[in-house]
Amino acid sequence: MNHVLHKVVSRWLSVVGRKTADRTDQTGPSAPRSPLENWILNIGYWILNPLPSLILLFTLVIALTSAPPAAHAATPDHTRTFVEAASAYDDNRLPDAIAGWESLLNRGQVLPEVLFNLGNAYYRHGELGAAIRAYRHAQTLAPRDPDIRANLGFAAQTAGMTLPVRRLPARALLQASQREWRDIANVAFGLLFLALAFWMAWPRYRYISRPAAVVAALLLALAIAGLWAHRDLRQWPERVVMAPDQKVLSGPLDTSTPLLAIPEGAIVRQLDRRGPWLKIEYDSTRGWLPAASTATVL
Numbered sequence: 001m002n003h004v005l006h007k008v009v010s011r012w013l014s015v016v017g018r019k020t021a022d023r024t025d026q027t028g029p030s031a032p033r034s035p036l037e038n039w040i041l042n043i044g045y046w047i048l049n050p051l052p053s054l055i056l057l058f059t060l061v062i063a064l065t066s067a068p069p070a071a072h073a074a075t076p077d078h079t080r081t082f083v084e085a086a087s088a089y090d091d092n093r094l095p096d097a098i099a100g101w102e103s104l105l106n107r108g109q110v111l112p113e114v115l116f117n118l119g120n121a122y123y124r125h126g127e128l129g130a131a132i133r134a135y136r137h138a139q140t141l142a143p144r145d146p147d148i149r150a151n152l153g154f155a156a157q158t159a160g161m162t163l164p165v166r167r168l169p170a171r172a173l174l175q176a177s178q179r180e181w182r183d184i185a186n187v188a189f190g191l192l193f194l195a196l197a198f199w200m201a202w203p204r205y206r207y208i209s210r211p212a213a214v215v216a217a218l219l220l221a222l223a224i225a226g227l228w229a230h231r232d233l234r235q236w237p238e239r240v241v242m243a244p245d246q247k248v249l250s251g252p253l254d255t256s257t258p259l260l261a262i263p264e265g266a267i268v269r270q271l272d273r274r275g276p277w278l279k280i281e282y283d284s285t286r287g288w289l290p291a292a293s294t295a296t297v298l
Contacts, residue, residue, distance in 0.1 A: 085104075098122060111141070112141045129240050132240055132265040136297045140298060161267075164282075169225070173226045185224060189216075233298065239269075241266040247259070248285055260282065260285050268294065
């Protein structure tokens with residue numbers, strides 16, 4: 001590893017100034033270095049000495065960001081709460097089941113399986129808006145789960161509304177969760193770092209390192225785009241209508257003209273907020289709803 005690191009730094013020094021080994025003249029002793037060259041060499045050696053530590057730090061950062069958050073780690077208390085909620089659900093004690101799974105969410109256990117079961121309990125309890133909200137949140141965390149997709153579609157059909165169709169490219173990028181894109185970004189960044197180091201250390205093999213660096217850079221760019229799509233989803237969040245008999249109004253006033261009636265459980269996209277009013281989009285209609293009649297998905 002140290003040999004590789006020395007070669008990387010030597011290649012860098014050959015670009016910004018001549019290397020020390022090249023300072024010896026063929027006809028006499030080495031010529032005196034200029035202050036600029038001394039400064040460059042000092043910086044180079046300063047980089048070389050702590051570089052293994054920096055690589056170790058980089059590896060630790062990758063490991064920490066790729067691992068599940070500590071709040072999501074299952075503990076005996078959380079497992080017992082989940083089992084008790086599932087038992088209450090099987091016994092048709094739906095309020096107890098809902099309270100158990102809600103308590104897990106409040107304790108940081110924001111997991112697809114918790115939200116999926118919570119949605120099932122809300123649906124059986126007749127709270128359609130809360131059920132669709134839980135299913136939609138679970139789908140954001142596990143976009144390709146077939147059971148979540150099926151139950152969300154069934155609940156939407158029961159509510160008498162259609163699920164919103166996202167526009168490209170967000171529709172494709174949101175097929176992976178935020179955590180998955182973060183893991184891909186970490187791996188791509190590490191591969192790009194190694195490819196560039198290989199490129200500098202062994203220039204004769206650039207026919208290998210160059211395409212590897214390009215592929216890693218493209219993968220990193222795609223992961224950044226996916227993370228940006230999830231950021232946009234949180235900045236302009238989806239909201240679920242939690243009250244029945246709601247009407248989308250033309251303006252943020254109770255006396256504004258009704259544009260469209262939407263059922264409980266309808267998923268709308270927030271575009272703006274003005275006091276207690278939200279500007280939303282539902283299908284192709286844009287209008288205003290009371291903020292109190294909706295709840296954000298994320």
